[in-house]
Amino acid sequence: MDYLLQQLLNGIQLGTVYALIALGYTMVYGIIRLINFAHADIFMIGVYTSFFTATWKKIPFPVVIIISMAVCAALGVLMELLAYRPLRHKPRLSALITALGVSLFLENFAALPFIFGPEYRNFPELIRMKRYVLWEAHDLAVSNIFLLNLGIVAVLLLGLFYLIHKTMIGKQMRAVSYDKVTASLLGIHVDRVVSFTFLLGGALAGASGMLYGLTYRSIQSPYLGIWPGWKAFIAAVIGGIGSIPGAVLGSYLMGISEVYANSIDSTLGFGMAFVILIIVLIVRPRGLLGEKIQEKI
Amino acid sequence: MILEIQDLCVSYGGIRALHGISLGIEEGEIVSVIGANGAGKSTTLRAISGLIRPESGDIRLDGQSLIGLPPHAIARLGVSHVPEGRGIFYNLSVMENLELATTAQTRKRKVRHLFEHVFELFPRLAERRKQLAGTLSGGEQQMLAIGRGLIMGGKIMLLDEPSMGLAPNLVTMIFETILRLNREGMTILLVEQNAYKAASIAHRVYALKTGEIIFSGSTEQEDLDEILHNVYLQ
Numbered sequence: 001m002d003y004l005l006q007q008l009l010n011g012i013q014l015g016t017v018y019a020l021i022a023l024g025y026t027m028v029y030g031i032i033r034l035i036n037f038a039h040a041d042i043f044m045i046g047v048y049t050s051f052f053t054a055t056w057k058k059i060p061f062p063v064v065i066i067i068s069m070a071v072c073a074a075l076g077v078l079m080e081l082l083a084y085r086p087l088r089h090k091p092r093l094s095a096l097i098t099a100l101g102v103s104l105f106l107e108n109f110a111a112l113p114f115i116f117g118p119e120y121r122n123f124p125e126l127i128r129m130k131r132y133v134l135w136e137a138h139d140l141a142v143s144n145i146f147l148l149n150l151g152i153v154a155v156l157l158l159g160l161f162y163l164i165h166k167t168m169i170g171k172q173m174r175a176v177s178y179d180k181v182t183a184s185l186l187g188i189h190v191d192r193v194v195s196f197t198f199l200l201g202g203a204l205a206g207a208s209g210m211l212y213g214l215t216y217r218s219i220q221s222p223y224l225g226i227w228p229g230w231k232a233f234i235a236a237v238i239g240g241i242g243s244i245p246g247a248v249l250g251s252y253l254m255g256i257s258e259v260y261a262n263s264i265d266s267t268l269g270f271g272m273a274f275v276i277l278i279i280v281l282i283v284r285p286r287g288l289l290g291e292k293i294q295e296k297i
Numbered sequence: 298m299i300l301e302i303q304d305l306c307v308s309y310g311g312i313r314a315l316h317g318i319s320l321g322i323e324e325g326e327i328v329s330v331i332g333a334n335g336a337g338k339s340t341t342l343r344a345i346s347g348l349i350r351p352e353s354g355d356i357r358l359d360g361q362s363l364i365g366l367p368p369h370a371i372a373r374l375g376v377s378h379v380p381e382g383r384g385i386f387y388n389l390s391v392m393e394n395l396e397l398a399t400t401a402q403t404r405k406r407k408v409r410h411l412f413e414h415v416f417e418l419f420p421r422l423a424e425r426r427k428q429l430a431g432t433l434s435g436g437e438q439q440m441l442a443i444g445r446g447l448i449m450g451g452k453i454m455l456l457d458e459p460s461m462g463l464a465p466n467l468v469t470m471i472f473e474t475i476l477r478l479n480r481e482g483m484t485i486l487l488v489e490q491n492a493y494k495a496a497s498i499a500h501r502v503y504a505l506k507t508g509e510i511i512f513s514g515s516t517e518q519e520d521l522d523e524i525l526h527n528v529y530l531q
Contacts, residue, residue, distance in 0.1 A: 171393050172400070175386045182384030185346055186449065187372035187401025291388070 002138040007259050013146055013215060015255025016153045020208030021232035022239070022247040023160065024076075024201030030177045030242040031197045033092060037099040038079060040229020041106035042202050046072045046209020047123075047219055048116050054124050054213075061126050061214075065152070069206035076202025077195050085191065110222035118221050123213040149211050156207060157248065160200070164244065169196055177242070227270075231258070234273045238280045240290025249288060298357075299324045299484055300345070300453055305354035307337075307344050314340045316508045317354065322453065327475065327485045329495035332505035333529050338488040339381055341505075342455045345486075346378040347371045359452065372401040377451035381458045381488075383442040387431025391422055394430050394441055398448040407450060415444040418474065436467040443474065453484040460491045472498055492528070496521050504528050 164170035239246025262269035416423035489495035
C-alpha cells in the first residue's frame with residue numbers, strides 16, 4: 001500500500017512531462033490536422049537548451065525555463081514556416097512524411113560532434129533536492145522538485161486555458177481549427193494563427209524539456225525525445241487528439257500506468273502505453289474526451 | 298461603382314466555370330445573381346473574396362483591384378462574405394462567433410454599436426448569446442451568419458444562398474432583413490436559387506447560365522418569367 005501510493009506520485013511526475021509534450025501534438029493536430037512527429041525533437045532541443053544555459057553560467061532556474069521555452073517556440077514557428085507551410089495545400093500525407101524527415105534531421109543534426117554530440121551528459125543540479133514527508137506512518141514523501149513541477153504545469157495549463165477561451169487569438173485558433181475558409185472570410189489571417197499554434201506548442205515542449213532535465217537529471221543523447229515523444233503522442237490519442245483536456249488526462253493516465261507497470265517488471269512500462277492505446281481505441285475510437293463529429297445541416 | 302467585375306474567367310482544374318463575366322454594383326443597391334445549380338453564382342462570390350484565383354479579368358472594390366489578395370485582406374478591405382452553408386463555428390458560442398467578425402473591422406470604435414444593431418435586428422441571437430452556435434436552428438444560424446457579416450462592417454455584403462434549407466416563414470424573414478439592411482444603407486450582392494424572391498427585392502438582376510451572363514437589368518414580372526424559362530428550362 002505504501003509503495004503503491006509513492007508510485008502514484010511518481011506516475012503523476014512522469015505524466016506532467018508527457019502532458020506538456022502532448023499538448024503540442026494535440027494543438028497542432030487540431031489546427032492543421034498534422035501529426036508533427038518532429039515535436040518530440042523540439043522537446044529534446046528544450047532539454048539541451050536548458051542544459052547549456054544552466055551550465056554556461058549560473059543562470060537562475062526561472063530564467064533557464066524562459067530561455068528554453070523561447071528557443072523551442074522559435075523552433076516550432078521556424079519548422080512550420082520552412083517545412084509545413086509550403087505543403088499546406090498538398091495532400092496531407094506529404095506533410096506527414098515531411099514531419100518524419102524533420103524529426104530525423106533534428107535528431108541526427110543534434111548528434112553531430114560539433115553540435116550537441118552523441119554522448120551522455122549529467123544535467124546540473126539547479127535546485128537542491130529536499131524531501132517533505134507527507135505521511136509518516138506510510139513513509140510517503142514528495143520532493144520540492146515534484147512540487148515545482150506541479151506548480152509550473154498548473155500555471156502553464158491555466159494560462160493556456162485562459163488564452164484559448166478568453167483571448168481573441170484563442171478564439172481565432174478554435175475558429176481556424178473548425179473551418180479555415182470561413183475564418184479567412186472573417187478577416188482572420190490563418191497562417192498567422194497556425195504559426196501561433198506552433199509557437200505555443202513549442203513553448204510548452206521547451207518547458208517540458210527543462211522539467212525533464214531538472215527531474216531526471218540525465219541526458220542520454222539527442223535521441224532522448226523519441227520515447228517520451230511517442231508516449232506523449234499516444235497520450236494525446238488516448239485523450240482524443242485535438243482535445244486539450246484530453247491530452248492532459250491521457251498523459252496522466254499514461255504516466256501513472258507506466259510507473260505501475262514498471263514497478264511490476266521494469267520491461268513492462270513501454271508496452272503499457274500500447275496496451276492502453278489499443279483498449280481505448282477499441283472502446284472509444286475518438287479517445288476519452290474526443291469530440292463527437294456531429295453536424296446539423 | 299462600388300464593386301466592378303470585368304471579363305472574369307475562372308476554371309476549376311481545366312474546366313471553365315465562368316466565361317468572362319462582367320458586372321457592377323452601385324453603392325446602396327441590391328443586386329441579385331440568379332441561375333441554376335452550377336451556373337457559376339457561388340464561383341463569382343468566391344472569386345470576389347479571394348477564395349479562388351481567377352484566370353483572367355479584374356475585380357475592383359472602390360477602384361482598387363482585389364486580384365491576388367488573400368481572403369483575409371479582402372475581408373479587411375470591406376467585403377463581408379456570408380458564405381453558402383452559413384459557415385458557423387459550431388464549437389464556439391454565438392457571442393464568440395460574432396466577436397470573431399471584429400477581426401475584419403477596421404473601425405474598432407463602431408463595434409459596440411454594431412453588436413447592439415445585430416441584437417436589435419435578431420433578438421433571438423441576444424437570448425442565445427452564450428449558447429454553442431452548433432445548437433442553433435437553421436434559421437438562427439442564418440441570422441448569426443448575417444450578424445457576423447454586419448459586424449465585419451464592410452462596404453458591401455455578399456450573401457450566398459441565405460434562404461437555403463429554411464422554412465418558408467424564415468425565408469420571408471431573411472428577405473425582409475435584407476431589404477431592411479439595404480434601406481439602412483448596406484450595398485448587397487445576393488446569390489439565390491429562389492429566383493422570384495431574389496428578383497423581387499433587387500434593384501437589378503443578373504441571370505447566369507453555364508458561366509455566362511444571359512440577362513442583366515431590372516425586371517418586371519413578365520420579363521422574369523421569360524428569363525427564368527431561359528435560365529432553367531432551355
